[in-house]
Amino acid sequence: MPGVVDIGTIAEQLGVPPDCLLPYGRQVAKIHLDALKRPSSGVGKLVLVSATTPTPAGEGKTTTSIGLAQALAKLGASVCLALREASLGPCLGRKGGATGGGRSSLVPAERINLHFTGDFHAVTSANNLLSAIIDNHIYHGNALAIDPRRVVWRRVMDMNDRSLRHIIVGLGGTGQGIPREGGFDITAASEVMAMLCLAEDSEDLRRRIDRTLVAYRWDGEPVYAGELGVTGAMLALLRDAIHPNLVQTGEGVPALVHGGPFANIAHGCSSLIATRMALHYADWGITEAGFGFDLGAEKFFDIKCRLSGLDPVAVVLVTTVRALKMHGGQPPGNPGAKNIAALRRGLVNLDKHIENVGKFNKRPVVALNHFAGDSEQEIALVVKRCEEQGVACAVCRHFEQGGKGAIELARAVMDAAASTPFAPLYPLDLPVEEKIRVICREIYGADDVAFTRQAERDLRQVTRLGLDHLPVCVAKAPTSLSDNPALKGRPRDFDITVRAVQVNSGAGFLVVLTGDVLRMPGLPKAPLAERIDLGADGRIEGL
Template sequence: MADFTSDIAIARAASKKPIMEIGARLGIPSEHLLPYGHDKAKVSAEFIAASKGGRDGKLILVTAINPTPAGEGKTTTTVGLGDGLNRIGKKAMICIREASLGPNFGIKGGAAGGGFSQVVPMEDMNLHFTGDFHAITTAHNLLAALIDNHIYWGNELNIDIRRIAWRRVMDMNDRALRAITCSLGGVANGFPRETGFDITVASEVMAILCLATDLKDLEKRLGNIIVGYRRDRSPVFARDLKADGAMTVLLRDAMQPNLVQTLENNPAFVHGGPFANIAHGCNSVVATTTALKLADYVVTEAGFGADLGAEKFFDIKCRKAGLKPDAAVIVATVRAMKMNGGVKKDDLAAENIDAVRKGCANLGRHVQNVKKFGVPVVVAINHFVSDTEAEIQAVKDYVATLGAEAILCRHWAQGSAGIEDLARKVVELAESGQAQFAPLYPDDMKLIEKIETIATEIYHAGEVIADKSVRDQLRQWEEQGYGHLPICMAKTQYSFSTDPHLRGAPTGHTVPVREVRLSAGAGFIVVITGEIMTMPGLPRTPSSEKIFINDQGQIEGLF
């Protein structure tokens, strides 16, 4: 392969095939592909409905340790594994999330893999793509507009404007909009009240789109959204405002999965994008279940570390969609082990076996946690050129003590050729019949007990602190028939605790619950802990400062 030094240079040199050809390999007729240019297309709802019979392929989850500034490469490994499975003769597909503009222009950058394990077209995927996020933002804000409009024209539903639960959203990091006052300027503008904005990926509409099975289910879930409460505390639903039909119309095309390809011309669905630190962190159920009908192996990822993404994948997505994962891959790097072991970022290039061993506690916690769900685990060591043989062996030796295997992967530099060993191990695990998947907690457990179970079993916390008002709210939702819902924890991604600076595998810490939100349409309870924000802010030096169009008309700085 050519000796490229940047992700974007590699992506620009890709030899892409027409998207119709990629679809044909999956058995999707051209009339069921709605093309967006030559290299991406949506799959029709008719084809998806017709494909629901027959057997499912094997479902493989790729998750990771807690993210560090050293980098882990979860999406890169997801893409590489999909290519690797195809390389060893398996019919495999990849299912990942769409990128949010907020972090793209903030601090995180693009989200389509890296090196020779990428999904293309990279620029499109990291910008407007096929317009799904715009549709979700618009549908969400239509409902917000209808609420204030209803109140302006007499408030027939008797909505208590002090108890409106529906905020507005935008797909950008903008801390100034976290808390605002709206409807100022006089009688003609309505009744002034306090509200705020969340980022689009935290929207319940995003979660609903990613959990709905078809347009009818989508419309029902949208109708079940609770927009606020009356003075007697009875809920007001989106369907009461007759908003569900128009919202579904706006989301009709967005419900259809987006088909693209890897650098090695293997098929990938990129659809939906809830964050894992403030939402449920998984691509759409429609994309995953459709892929399982089209391929023998489906490789999907869950956002951030396994304490967030994997837990929500298992306890929310798999529970709701009836999915049964066959194997899980936990991505780690030697560099991240050293950071968890106390090494500063500037010192990562120097060999430090003791720090690697110390930092492996974080990896070990994730391995043990995933095993609690009855899913067999393999560790992928995402290779960096600075890794030494002794450091790599230290990780392998540690993982072996957990009854699992760690496999060195060089997919960033070598593409599918560098990840064959992992692909073969994944096939071995998936075909072994070892998987005995079960969620962490039962549906009928009390809501506060579900929160405590996640905190103690996954975070290894000592206690959960929640004010009486929070506990009373949870009890009230149980009385209203929502006690069976799973929990969606909003927590920092950087630590098992709610302190982003506490690395490694802490125990006995406290999980403070600041707020709880009922997502009745999506079908879960959002539990906001610590200092987590549902509207992020931009860093001191945002990535946007380095993004521009060069003299050749190409986008620079996005990756």
Template sequence: MAEVKSDIQIARAANKKPIQEVGAKIGIPAEHLLPYGHDKAKVSAEFIKSVQNNENGKLILVTAINPTPAGEGKTTTTVGLGDGLNRIGKKAVICIREASLGPNFGMKGGAAGGGYAQIVPMDDMNLHFTGDFHAITSAHNLLSALLDNHIYWGNELNIDTRRVTWRRVMDMNDRALRQIVVSLGGVANGYPREAGFDITVASEVMAILCLARDLKDLEKRLGDIIVAYRRDRSPVFARDLKAHRPMAVLLKDAIQPNLVQTLENNPAFVHGGPFANIAHGCNSVMATSTALKLGDYVITEAGFGADLGAEKFFDIKCRKAGLKPAAVVIVATVRALKMNGGVKKEDLGPENIEAVKKGCVNLGRHIENVKQFGVPAVVAINHFHTDTDAEIAAVKEFVESMGEEAVLCKHWAHGSAGAEELAHKVVELAESGRSQFAPLYADELGLFDKIDTIVKRIYRGSEAIADKSVRDQLHQWEQQGYGNLPVCMAKTQYSFSTDPNLRGAPTGHTVSVREVRLAAGAGFIVAICGEIMTMPGLPSKPSSDNIHLNDDGDIEGLS
């Protein structure tokens, strides 16, 4: 059997084209590409403004079943489909998120795809890339510094130091920083108070950058951030601290979308990176809306399973940006379905048709949920070499019973050639006019009712539950004029419930909302459910154990 190359080995051997040639394929002149080396560039604001009158292409969302340790391959399928559409003669542009250092050195790995369906340069993308995350971290923490500095120099705004809500961030999993005390060490260091860190991808600044339409909108949203409250419970905004303008200065380059390429030299925008389990899980509106002006088809993804990523894509991103998706691809693997059917990871190799059938209930739930938004769907079976014909047939038969079609995809091993059938099916769906997209709930619905609607209709729980303090807080925000905002559910990605070990398609469970946060600048309410953490921790054996430089100075171990 031939040696199977690692993702980074495949990426390192890529025959990359100069980024100017990649941009030219979708009509971006070289002078409007701001290069970061030879193989990546930012697209100028002037060019983005110049194409706003172009007609929009078709928007395709790639989502998935709930993630398992067996792997699903949502980004890999996004890249494979983009290459597949270009292979059959369509002008297609890929839009995905940037990778966070936390999961790269932790457990999840990178975000550039895999096998022969990758975006390159993979190592740059999974590490510092063009510095966007560092800029977001710096802008966020500038606001933190200005807040504490204002309190130190007399507190003219009468901030109640017991009601400071703005936490610091860093782009690394570090559980030790979840809850800390700052300003210890005496008078010169300020007033001690309890504080904490979130990971950068959970920062409201990240969400704002990904939802802003341009620099002016970015600056306004930054000014709308609520950082604390006074004793009379009135909010203190970032603009009160005169923080929004210097924050925008730090983000002036970061807001410009990054252009890179696939292994087959097709264009890909990689921009922004909010997590879907604790944030809204979508790449930037600027990247997606620009791609829609340049391509016939735009393929984008939303993080984790459809219960989180797709729901937030529809109810937050599409609602806020006025986007109308034409079709959805739901990614599943035979291996992951077996895990949902009760098989342990070490026992996934042998054929087990009954486990596949049992695990298909998870896939079925996601198909039903996507249909609730009025968008037609196709299932992509991301192929593993251990899959048997009978197992694949069982998945196809199940999906057919749901009134949809499943397509076997081999893009990981064969690139665009392995995604041709999926590409043809996506074109058929997108051109059918079947999409009647609508969000799940109306803007006017009460905030807790919005949470409860998601719990009942997407998670199939019996109800959302919360302490009186949480309900009172939501009611107060409604009185302050924030009642029309959508909600962003922070919940485990592994289950429809808040129990990560409850696989399949559970029903009747309650979803406990332990805390709510107002992201006034981003324009949504965050509902933190169950035991989910906004600052993840590293596993007992982190991926960093395997990441190193080889004798040639090349990176090994990134995935």
């Protein structure tokens, strides 16, 4: 691929000291944490890329992030991407890879999408070690008096497997452990993943693991991971995973790909370490927040930025004509068909996301990701709507043209860059119920929030544990602003149902489960895995 060079050359261009580079072959390397302590010339302007509400038609958030970075490089800027890693479950299920598309892609795409440097496996192993230690402790006398019915730490795997959501462990007699209910989440939703992505360094990760709530005693008192004496072993498993991974785009722009929480069931941002590394060594750091702005970007501001002091100088809001038409009622079978009426109806989704960006004291630049078949009339309609909303809009052709196709977007971002500080959506001292209501009303547009009895019990427990000062991480359907995936556009006159609140004391937030959202996805009827094969020449096909 033109522009692709040895990863050592990319690191040298970025200014990373050679002794901080940990190569994984010629195209992949890790950058040691110590590189953050070395002098650099990076100015560190952060750009956040998010999107309107996802649809099957696609928005291209990662592709746009890559295209924007390549365009900035063409304009002579020093730039580095900070993106999330791919999860095997979606890659083999419905979504496919997470390395962009067309001429705005990361390389080596196959390695990044399948196993990469083993970070997800390390997170899975560390998580499941803690699960094994909990059950082993109960089996061998249970000195901590753990109530087996109230073990809240779940096993994980990096695969979509609905059959493992709810299971019974310990069957088979007294020698097989203590029977109890359990279950699996997908690795991207694990608290270990969240801790890895929010940790400042290895010692911060140690403190986070130690304070992680894993169970309750028979008397109802909490049990934390540090009491089980396995934090050191978990850190050993995560020793290499904490260092961010360096790859490049097809045009030779450096990209740090590290961590991979989903924004619909976790906080949806790449690692804090990778983001800081990008800003340390480049003038422009481009990062993304998963799914729509209502999910990933809200958490980016209210969790990641509040924790770290990060503050983007610009926000890019990605949308497409196809997606907006689907929000206006266009049938999913033919998203490219011209339909002005559906597009007009669907523009309300764009309106709401522009409004939401403003709630954090920011103004977005809209990136209209061009698809073949978009008519000039449809494009003009979206551009006009952005003008009416008082925001810049750039028509982007980076999928077909690479960085050259996103020059207009890059210039708009540079023009829009401002030091206006972000404003959190809610204060941390607000009661947890009110934090949830603020997000649901202000960002989703809900009338109110309904709490189930289980959620009310969970909230009382949060207060009893003294954790009601934490920010909230709402797990919600990604395909709608509401908690009902079928409601497109800009839903109105609806309530959000909160069915449970889970404590992630190590990560430092409360996970709020709404509607029917699950933390272990299932495979579709025809998973993408059925199309993937290994060719006779050793090349992977169909990924």
